């Protein structure tokens with residue numbers, strides 16, 4: 001297996017749904033199915049927060065959601081938990097600056113997709129050097145989902161990375177909705193990643209559809 005090429009990655013990063021049990025009013029499985037029906041292109045299993053599942057329950061939910069992704073041809077990414085990703089043979093992982101070092105994770109996951117959260121040019125250059133396939137850049141707008149989020153940065157970092165000739169696939173993250181998604185794309189992102197705007201929507205499928213329309217501008 002070889003590493004995914006950037007153009008293919010740009011296609012799947014367009015509408016990147018991130019979710020765990022704490023982000024849902026309904027069952028995570030039904031939320032994911034509705035989001036897939038609405039046109040998400042990538043899924044990240046992110047089981048975090050005070051009521052997050054752990055151990056066997058977390059593994060069972062991850063397996064259930066991975067099966068749904070497989071049935072619909074949606075790549076399945078695991079946030080933070082490299083061991084879980086490897087045991088499930090997930091399509092990739094996403095790590096932040098406080099997680100395991102990029103080069104170490106790259107060695108452990110081989111050619112699987114490796115996403116890294118970056119907030120500065122220095123973090124971006126280091127992550128590229130160490131084998132990242134895409135960047136998560138944010139928080140673009142205020143977010144309630146991530147308690148320990150860094151200061152809101154708007155689209156300036158995405159614009160700055162592009163102005164400096166950084167071409168790696170990039171998604172914006174943080175407070176993105178159908179009202180502001182287009183601004184993120186026009187700043188140079190290849191896609192948007194979304195939790196609440198989809199997971200807690202009254203009509204999940206419609207919410208995903210509207211976001212997908214915005215990113216296909």
Ligand SMILES: Nc1nc(C(F)(F)F)ncc1COP(=O)(O)OP(=O)(O)O
Nearest residue numbers: 079094095096097117135136171173193
């Ligand atoms: N989970 C994420 N996914 C993305 C993605 F690019 F995939 F949209 N970007 C950024 C993050 C945030 O990652 P991290 O900084 O480790 O915090 P947490 O583990 O709490 O999510």
Ligand SMILES: [Mg+2]
Nearest residue numbers: 080095096099
């Ligand atoms: Mg993390």
